Amino acid sequence: MKCHFIFCLHDHQPVGNFDHVLEWGYKDCYHKTLQVLEKYPGFRFAVHHSGPLLEWIESHNPDYIETLKRMVARGQVEIIGGGFYEPIFSIISERDIRGQIGLMQEYCASRFNVRPKGFWTAERVWDPEIPRLVSGFGLDYTILDDNHFRYAGIEEEDLYGYFLTERLDHSLRVFPIDKYLRYSIPFHMPHETIAYFREKTERLGECAFVYGDDGEKFGMWPGTFDWVFGQNWLVNFIEAVLKEDWITMTLPSEYIAARPPRGRVYLTQGSYFELSEWALPSRVAAKMVRIHKEIKDSGREPDFYPFLKGGIWNNFLIKYPESNALNKRTLLLSQEIADLEKDGNTVDEAKRELYMSECNCAYWHGLFGGIYLTNLRHALYVHLLGAEALLARYRGPGKSLIEKDFWNEGDAQLLFRMPDFSAIVVPRRGGCMSEFGVYGEKFNIFDTIPRRYEAYHEDLKNLNEDEPGKNGEAVKSIHDTVTVKEKGLKRYLVYDNSRRYSFKDLLFGSMPDAENLMLRQSPVHDMGNERYEEDRPRGEAGADISLRARAHCFSKSPEIRKSYFFNDHEPEVRVRYAITGGEGLVFGVELNINLLGGHDEDRYYELPGVPREDSYLDAIGFNDACREFRMVDRYSKLVVTLTSTGDPALARYPIFTVSQSDRGFEKNYQGSSLVFLHALRGQTDTFELKVRIE
Incomplete structure (x- = not known):
C-alpha cells in the first residue's frame, strides 16, 4: 500500500489591508507555521504567497524570505507562482494576466532562485482560456477544487492524481483538491486524516491526495491559533504523517515527472462550491442553500453533488455594480497604458499601480468582508487614481471627456x-x-x-x-x-x-x-x-x-x-x-x-x-x-x-x-x-x- 500526499498552502493578504492585521498574521500564522515546518525536512510541501504579502514580508521581516529560500534549496519546498497581485484572470485583460504572471516569475527567480512550474489561480476561479493565457512562462500545472472535475463527469475514484487539459494546443496539468481534506485540515484530529488516506488507498490502490487551501487556517481563523499551535495540532499532524512509511510527501512537479495523467479533461468556468452559492443573486442563493441542506439531510449529497452548481465568479460584477464599475475603470486604464506603450512611452510605474488595483478581494463577497470592507475598496481606488494621475501628463492640460458604456449596462456613462x-x-x-x-x-x-x-x-x-x-x-x-x-x-x-x-x-x-x-x-x-x-x-x-x-x-x-x-x-x-x-x-x-x-x-x-x-x-x-x-x-x-x-x-x-x-x-x-x-x-x-x- 502506498499513497502520495501533496500539501499546498496559499498565503494571501489583500492590497490595502491594515498593517496591524499583517503584523498579527505574520506573528501568529505565517512565521509560526514556517518555524514548525522548518524543523521537519521530511514534510515536503508547496506554498504560494501572493505579491502583496510577499512585499510586506520582505520589507518588514526579510529573514522569512531567507528561511524559505533555504527550504527551497534543500528540496523541502516548491514555490507556486500566479498573478502577482492576485487578480481574477477572467475579468482582466490578457496583457495584464501575462504582465502579472511575469512579475511573479521574476520575483521568485530573484528571491528564491527558482521560476515556479505551478501557479495558484486566485480563488481557484477557472476559465477554459487559462492554458493559453499562461503559456510561455514555463508553467506546467495548477490546482483546483475537485468539484470542477465532478462537474466534468470525473468519478470519485479517478480524482486522486492529475489531468491534462488544453486550449488551442496549449496544454496544462490540473490537480484536484480533495474537498474532505479542505474541511478536515486542520479541524479534525490527525488520525482521522490518516484513516481517510488508508481507506481510499486500500480501496483504490495508489493515490495522490492533494490538499490546497488558505494558510490562514493555521493561526488566523477563529480558534485556530490555540488549536494548531497551543494544542500542537500541526506538530502532531506532521509527526503522524511522517510516521506512516506508506505515505510519501511529494511535491507537485515531482509527481508529474514520476506519474502519468489520469486522463484528459475540459473544465467549465467555475470555482469552489461555496463561491458558486455566494455568486448567485442573494434571493436565489438563499434558495440554493435550502436545497443543498435538504439534499445533505437526505443522505444523497454524493449522488447530487456533480449536478448542483451555482453561479460563476463573474456574477459578482452584476451582484455588486460598484465592483463592476471598478473593474471597467481598470480595463480602460489597461488599454490606455497599452496604447502609450505602443507609442514608445515607458509607463511601468502606472502599470504597477494598475496591477495593484486589480487585486480581487474587494471585488466580491463571500465568507470574508470583501467589498463591504471600505479600506480594501479605498485601496483599489488609491492605486487606480494613482495610475490615472501618472498618465495625466500624456493627456495634456484641460478637461477631457470619455462617453462610453464602460459598465456594459446598455447606456453610456x-x-x-x-x-x-x-x-x-x-x-x-x-x-x-x-x-x-x-x-x-x-x-x-x-x-x-x-x-x-x-x-x-x-x-x-x-x-x-x-x-x-x-x-x-x-x-x-x-x-x-x-x-x-x-x-x-x-x-x-x-x-x-x-x-x-x-x-x-x-x-x-x-x-x-x-x-x-x-x-x-x-x-x-x-x-x-x-x-x-x-x-x-x-x-x-x-x-x-x-x-x-x-x-x-x-x-x-x-x-x-x-x-x-x-x-x-x-x-x-x-x-x-x-x-x-x-x-x-x-x-x-x-x-x-x-x-x-x-x-x-x-x-x-x-x-x-x-x-x-x-x-x-x-x-x-x-x-x-x-x-x-x-x-x-x-x-x-x-x-x-x-x-x-x-x-x-x-x-x-x-x-x-x-x-x-x-x-x-x-x-x-x-x-x-x-x-x-x-x-x-x-x-x-x-x-x-x-x-x-x-
Whole structure:
C-alpha cells in the first residue's frame, strides 16, 4: 500500500489591508507555521504567497524570505507562482494576466532562485482560456477544487492524481483538491486524516491526495491559533504523517515527472462550491442553500453533488455594480497604458499601480468582508487614481471627456477628467455622480455602496443573540459559524432600492426626519433608477452636461433640471437645479460621502451649532437651515466643503451595511448620507449645491 500526499498552502493578504492585521498574521500564522515546518525536512510541501504579502514580508521581516529560500534549496519546498497581485484572470485583460504572471516569475527567480512550474489561480476561479493565457512562462500545472472535475463527469475514484487539459494546443496539468481534506485540515484530529488516506488507498490502490487551501487556517481563523499551535495540532499532524512509511510527501512537479495523467479533461468556468452559492443573486442563493441542506439531510449529497452548481465568479460584477464599475475603470486604464506603450512611452510605474488595483478581494463577497470592507475598496481606488494621475501628463492640460458604456449596462456613462480629479456622471441612474476622485490625495469620496439583502441575513434574523453557546463561542470551522460581533444588528437590516450615488434626487410629501430616512420609514420617490435625458447642448451657459427628467409622485409631475459644472483648476463640482411644478413637495438632493471612519476622532463634521461630541460622521442629525459646512479628515489631510443656496434643511445619517465575516456578523460604516431638503414653493424653484475638496 502506498499513497502520495501533496500539501499546498496559499498565503494571501489583500492590497490595502491594515498593517496591524499583517503584523498579527505574520506573528501568529505565517512565521509560526514556517518555524514548525522548518524543523521537519521530511514534510515536503508547496506554498504560494501572493505579491502583496510577499512585499510586506520582505520589507518588514526579510529573514522569512531567507528561511524559505533555504527550504527551497534543500528540496523541502516548491514555490507556486500566479498573478502577482492576485487578480481574477477572467475579468482582466490578457496583457495584464501575462504582465502579472511575469512579475511573479521574476520575483521568485530573484528571491528564491527558482521560476515556479505551478501557479495558484486566485480563488481557484477557472476559465477554459487559462492554458493559453499562461503559456510561455514555463508553467506546467495548477490546482483546483475537485468539484470542477465532478462537474466534468470525473468519478470519485479517478480524482486522486492529475489531468491534462488544453486550449488551442496549449496544454496544462490540473490537480484536484480533495474537498474532505479542505474541511478536515486542520479541524479534525490527525488520525482521522490518516484513516481517510488508508481507506481510499486500500480501496483504490495508489493515490495522490492533494490538499490546497488558505494558510490562514493555521493561526488566523477563529480558534485556530490555540488549536494548531497551543494544542500542537500541526506538530502532531506532521509527526503522524511522517510516521506512516506508506505515505510519501511529494511535491507537485515531482509527481508529474514520476506519474502519468489520469486522463484528459475540459473544465467549465467555475470555482469552489461555496463561491458558486455566494455568486448567485442573494434571493436565489438563499434558495440554493435550502436545497443543498435538504439534499445533505437526505443522505444523497454524493449522488447530487456533480449536478448542483451555482453561479460563476463573474456574477459578482452584476451582484455588486460598484465592483463592476471598478473593474471597467481598470480595463480602460489597461488599454490606455497599452496604447502609450505602443507609442514608445515607458509607463511601468502606472502599470504597477494598475496591477495593484486589480487585486480581487474587494471585488466580491463571500465568507470574508470583501467589498463591504471600505479600506480594501479605498485601496483599489488609491492605486487606480494613482495610475490615472501618472498618465495625466500624456493627456495634456484641460478637461477631457470619455462617453462610453464602460459598465456594459446598455447606456453610456460620462467620465470627465480634469487636471486634478475625475468624475463620472450616469444619466441612466438618476443623472447621478458615481465617482469624485482626487488625484493628489488619491481618494474617491463617493465610494459608497448601498444596503443590500444577503442570503445569510436569514441566519441573523433567526439568531437568538442571547442564546448561550451561539454567540462568541469558538468553533473549529468558520463555514458553520453563526455569531454576532455586537448586539442589535437586526435593526440595521434595511435595504436601499437604488445605488448610493451622489446628487441623487428625492421627492417627499412632507419634510422627513433623519432617522426615518435612515430606516426608510419616510414615503419617498427616489429618482436614482430613472433615466435622465440631456436638456441642452453641452457647454451652453458653461455647463459640462445638463439633464432633465419628470417625476410622477404625490399627485404631481414636477420636472427636474440639473446642470453639472466641473472646475478646471481645483477639485470642485457645482450642480444647479431648477424644479418646476413641485409646489408643496419637499425636494431632496442626496450626497453619499465616505471618508472611511464613522466614529473616529480624526474624521468629523464642522457644522454650525453642532457640538464636537455630536459631530462624528456616524452621527444622526437634522439642521433646519444649512448653507455651508465641512467634513474633515485629518488622517488623510482632506477637507470636503459643501455649500448650498436657498437655506435648505440638512438630514444626515450613517450608512451601515450588515455582512458576515470570519468572526461573525458585523456592521460596517460605508459612508454618510447627506440630504439637502428644499421645501418647494414657487412655479420654478432654483438652487445650487457645490462640493469642493481641499
